Every structure is written in structure tokens, then in C-alpha cells.
Amino acid sequence: MDYADDSLVLHTDFYELNMMYTYWQQGISERNAVFECYFRDLPFGSGFAVFAGLEHAVDYLQHLRFTDSDLAYLKESTPYPQGFLDYLRDLKFTCTVRSAVEGDLVFNNEPMMQVEGPLAQAQLVETALLNILNYQTLVATKAARIRAVVGDDPLMEFGTRRAQETSAAIWGTRAAYIGGFNSTSNVRAGKLFGIPIAGTHAHALVQAYRDDYEAFKAYAEVNHDVTFLVDTYDTLRSGVPAAIKVAKEMGDKIDFQGVRIDSGDMAYISKRVRQQLDEAGFTQTKIVASNDLDENTIQNLKMQGAKIDIWGIGTKLITAYDHPALGAVYKLVSIEDESGKMVDTIKLSSNAEKVSTPGKKQVWRITRRSNGKSEGDFIARDEEEVAGQDELYMFHPSYPYINKTVKDFNARPVLQTIFDHGELVYQLPTLDAIRAFCLQSVDSLWDEYTRVLNPQEYPVDLSQQLWDDKMDLIKHVKVKVQKQQL
Ligand SMILES: Nc1ncnc2c1ncn2[C@@H]1O[C@H](COP(=O)(O)OP(=O)(O)OP(=O)(O)O)[C@@H](O)[C@H]1O
Numbered sequence: 001m002d003y004a005d006d007s008l009v010l011h012t013d014f015y016e017l018n019m020m021y022t023y024w025q026q027g028i029s030e031r032n033a034v035f036e037c038y039f040r041d042l043p044f045g046s047g048f049a050v051f052a053g054l055e056h057a058v059d060y061l062q063h064l065r066f067t068d069s070d071l072a073y074l075k076e077s078t079p080y081p082q083g084f085l086d087y088l089r090d091l092k093f094t095c096t097v098r099s100a101v102e103g104d105l106v107f108n109n110e111p112m113m114q115v116e117g118p119l120a121q122a123q124l125v126e127t128a129l130l131n132i133l134n135y136q137t138l139v140a141t142k143a144a145r146i147r148a149v150v151g152d153d154p155l156m157e158f159g160t161r162r163a164q165e166t167s168a169a170i171w172g173t174r175a176a177y178i179g180g181f182n183s184t185s186n187v188r189a190g191k192l193f194g195i196p197i198a199g200t201h202a203h204a205l206v207q208a209y210r211d212d213y214e215a216f217k218a219y220a221e222v223n224h225d226v227t228f229l230v231d232t233y234d235t236l237r238s239g240v241p242a243a244i245k246v247a248k249e250m251g252d253k254i255d256f257q258g259v260r261i262d263s264g265d266m267a268y269i270s271k272r273v274r275q276q277l278d279e280a281g282f283t284q285t286k287i288v289a290s291n292d293l294d295e296n297t298i299q300n301l302k303m304q305g306a307k308i309d310i311w312g313i314g315t316k317l318i319t320a321y322d323h324p325a326l327g328a329v330y331k332l333v334s335i336e337d338e339s340g341k342m343v344d345t346i347k348l349s350s351n352a353e354k355v356s357t358p359g360k361k362q363v364w365r366i367t368r369r370s371n372g373k374s375e376g377d378f379i380a381r382d383e384e385e386v387a388g389q390d391e392l393y394m395f396h397p398s399y400p401y402i403n404k405t406v407k408d409f410n411a412r413p414v415l416q417t418i419f420d421h422g423e424l425v426y427q428l429p430t431l432d433a434i435r436a437f438c439l440q441s442v443d444s445l446w447d448e449y450t451r452v453l454n455p456q457e458y459p460v461d462l463s464q465q466l467w468d469d470k471m472d473l474i475k476h477v478k479v480k481v482q483k484q485q486l
């Protein structure tokens with residue numbers, strides 16, 4: 001049977017539905033629960049990550065309804081009784097969601113999104129939220145790392161052909177723009193998000209004319225702004241001379257904006273190309289480079305004095321090639337008990353890094369009042385008063401002897417309310433505002449955290465109370481397990 005693909009509500013792991021069913025049958029589906037989403041390690045060896053994906057997540061949550069086709073499918077494919085299907089039919093999203101906003105910085109082991117509400121609903125949305133946030137945050141982070149090494153050079157996003165399918169290309173392009181790219185080659189992303197579209201031409205154009213000069217001439221006769229791809233046959237002997245010849249012939253009829261090189265030793269070739277262009281009087285014509293570039297090759301090329309003005313980047317950005325998964329998780333941190341009281345929950349593991357931090361939290365971004373620069377993040381219980389304190393004792397949660405007392409600081413809450421009991425209360429900013437916020441956020445970090453190779457570890461600390469509560473709960477659970485063993 002064919003079912004209409006008319007909702008994302010079944011874009012979830014089957015086990016979420018089975019847990020929902022259990023909660024519903026056992027009468028706890030409406031208990032208040034708090035889940036938090038965080039990742040354990042920063043990707044790419046980075047000193048920071050850029051949060052992205054909220055707009056898509058909001059759209060998903062706003063449309064969270066089981067449609068007739070969803071219910072028909074579940075009826076046919078699962079043993080769920082009609083009563084549960086009726087419950088799903090009537091389900092409306094009523095959770096409160098707090099989240100980092102897009103373009104803000106996020107770090108390892110701190111909540112970047114928090115979902116509070118009826119247990120069954122908050123459980124259901126785990127998979128899709130992780131799917132969205134994991135990917136977009138990863139690509140925005142990669143983009144911001146590339147931005148960090150290019151300075152003000154224009155960055156063109158070229159990834160669609162190499163992306164993991166169509167929606168990854170679209171959302172990846174948006175994330176890349178947030179992280180600091182200037183344009184995309186994906187015309188649909190331009191249409192949907194207003195991202196500037198830009199591009200050159202492919203080798204096919206030159207191959208179609210079987211000659212650099214003929215191809216560039218044909219292109220220039222019908223296009224005003226031209227960037228010629230000069231490496232199809234021989235960059236220095238044929239491509240660049242042909243581009244120069246056409247540009248001279250066409251004169252003011254075109255704007256000879258650039259040449260693109262896509263192979264060979266980019267440092268050597270770009271220097272020679274620059275020389276040829278300058279000698280012909282085209283000192284303003286830019287050199288665009290593409291070919292499996294990322295922040296590491298770009299940094300290296302800059303070190304070699306490559307004369308590249310504009311960077312075209314595809315595969316390694318859109319696929320997050322060297323760290324293809326962020327690994328963000330979604331953990332239950334607090335739940336209402338039989339008496340209606342909220343109690344902390346923890347997940348223990350023999351792997352210390354996988355032990356979750358219990359309790360509903362807020363993340364405070366601590367900056368020095370005098371210069372706005374980062375001091376670290378301070379995670380506290382939601383009810384703790386942080387902003388009004390005169391001084392803050394910050395210590396490393398695993399190595400408490402690494403500590404400092406901060407004075408004259410500003411504390412900004414990172415998690416903002418997006419949905420209040422199911423109602424969207426957050427006004428989504430424009431994409432350009434998000435991008436500007438990201439650039440400003442990265443700028444607020446010390447260079448020690450933004451350098452791409454072996455950055456300093458940004459402090460992500462727990463409040464004393466949160467740390468004490470975590471230790472108490474670990475002890476409590478261990479004693480309970482021991483008792484059960486006897
Ligand atoms: N001077 C350089 N220093 C460091 N890396 C470079 C330099 N020049 C090019 N690269 C990078 O080295 C890699 C070269 O890849 P590869 O050998 O596949 O390219 P190619 O053979 O020139 O072109 P094609 O992709 O058409 O095969 C690319 O990732 C490119 O960006």
C-alpha cells in the first residue's frame with residue numbers, strides 16, 4: 001500500500017513509539033519530563049562549535065501531528081491497539097522547548113536544546129531533533145573553521161553534488177552560510193533562503209567547444225560577469241592566455257571578474273597566474289580556487305603564499321568529511337514522580353565521559369565586562385541565580401584543582417525559550433542576522449580557542465550545586481544497585 005508522505009512525525013526510531021506506547025499503557029505518558037541534547041566531543045579537533053538547525057527543528061515541531069496516512073500505516077504495520085492510535089491522532093505538541101539560538105557558539109557537554117513536557121511527546125521528538133541538529137551544527141562548525149582561516153576572503157559553497165542527498169545539500173548550504181560562507185552554487189537554496197547564488201562554469205563548457213578560447217568567447221558573448229575555468233587543458237599555456245585574449249577583445253562589454261583553477265599545485269600555479277594577469281593589466285581580476293579544499297589545505301596554501309582571492313568549497317564542507325558525525329545525544333535529566341515532584345535522573349556508564357549530568361539546567365556564557373571576551377561557560381541548575389552574583393567560582397568538572405574566581409563579568413543565558421507549552425514564542429531571526437551573530441560570536445572568543453590546530457580547551461564548568469547533586473546521585477544509584485545485587 002502507498003501512503004502519502006505528508007508529515008515528519010514518523011521520522012523517528014521505532015523504539016520511540018514503543019516507549020511512548022509503554023508510557024501510555026502504564027499511565028505515565030503525561031508525566032512531566034525534561035530531556036537535554038548535547039554532544040560529548042567537539043568535532044574536527046575544533047575549539048568551538050556553531051549551533052544550527054533551530055529553524056528546521058521549529059518547523060518540524062510546529063507540524064508535529066499524526067496524519068491519517070501515518071495512522072493507517074501504524075495500524076497496518078504494528079500491533080498497537082486502536083486506543084493508542086486514537087491517542088496519537090489527538091496528540092498536540094505541548095512541550096516547552098529552550099534552545100541555543102542559531103549562530104551561537106556551543107561546546108561539549110552542555111545542553112544546546114532542552115525539551116520539557118509530557119514524557120511521551122518529549123520522547124517522540126528525540127530522533128528528528130538529533131537528526132536535524134547533529135548535521136546542521138556540524139556543517140556550520142566546519143564552515144566557521146574555514147572562515148577562521150580565510151580572513152575576509154569570499155567563500156563560495158559548491159557542495160550540492162557531493163552532499164548526502166538533496167535535503168542535506170539544502171540544509172548544509174544554509175548551515176554553511178550561517179558559519180560564514182558568502183554564497184552558494186545551489187539555486188534552490190538561493191530561492192528558499194535568500195542566500196546569494198554565485199558560480200563560474202565547468203570543464204564541460206570548454207570540452208563542448210574543444211578549445212579554451214572558443215569556449216570563453218562564446219561564454220563572454222552572452223554573459224556580462226565572467227569567471228573562466230582555466231585548467232581544462234593547460235592552465236598557464238592555454239587557459240589563462242585564452243582568458244586574457246577574450247577579455248581584451250571584449251573590453252568593456254564584459255566584467256572579467258576572475259579565473260578559476262581546479263587542479264595542480266595551487267600555490268605555484270596561482271602565483272604564475274597572478275603574474276600573467278597582472279602583466280596583461282588585469283590586476284583586479286580575482287583568482288578562484290577549488291579542488292577538495294578545507295581549512296587545513298587553505299591554511300597551508302596561505303602559508304605558501306598562494307595568490308588565491310576566492311575559495312570554492314564543496315565535498316569536505318558539506319559532508320563534514322573528516323568528522324562525519326557530531327554525536328549529539330538526547331538524555332532524560334529530570335522526571336515527575338508519583339507524587340508530582342520533579343526528580344533528577346542520571347545515566348551511568350563505565351565510560352566516565354558518558355555519565356550524564358542530572359537536573360534541568362541553564363548554560364551561562366560568562367564574558368569579561370571590560371572587553372566582552374569569553375571566560376567560559378557555566379552550567380547551573382535552572383533555579384540558580386547566576387547573573388546577579390558579584391563573583392563566580394569556576395572549576396573544571398573533572399579536574400577541580402583547575403579553577404578560577406571571575407569578577408566583573410556578564411552572564412548571558414544560552415538557552416532561550418522557543419516554545420512555551422507548545423506555543424511558538426520565539427521570533428525566528430533572518431538568516432543574515434543569524435550569520436552576523438555567528439561571526440560576532442566567534443570574534444568574542446580568544447584566538448586560542450578559534451585556531452584550527454590544537455586549540456585551547458574552552459572551560460565548560462558545572463556550578464558547585466550541580467556538581468554536588470551529580471556526585472550524590474551517582475552514589476545513590478550505586479548504593480541502590482549494590483543492594484539489588486545482594
Ligand atoms: N600547494 C599545495 N599545497 C597543499 N595542498 C595542495 C597544493 N596544491 C593543491 N593542493 C591540494 O592537494 C590535493 C590535490 O589533489 P589531486 O591530486 O586529486 O588534484 P589534481 O590531480 O591536481 O586534480 P584532480 O582533482 O582533477 O585530480 C587537493 O586537495 C588540492 O586542494
Ligand SMILES: O=P(O)(O)OC[C@H]1O[C@H](OP(=O)(O)OP(=O)(O)O)[C@H](O)[C@@H]1O
Nearest residue numbers: 158262290291292293312313314315316
Ligand atoms: O572539490 P570540491 O571542494 O568538492 O568542490 C566542488 C568541485 O566540484 C566541481 O568538480 P567536478 O564535479 O566537475 O569534478 P572534479 O573534481 O573532477 O573537478 C568543481 O570543479 C570542484 O572541484
Ligand SMILES: O=C(O)c1cccnc1
Nearest residue numbers: 158185198199200201312
Ligand atoms: O560554479 C562553480 O564554479 C561550481 C559549482 C559547483 C561545483 N563546482 C564549481
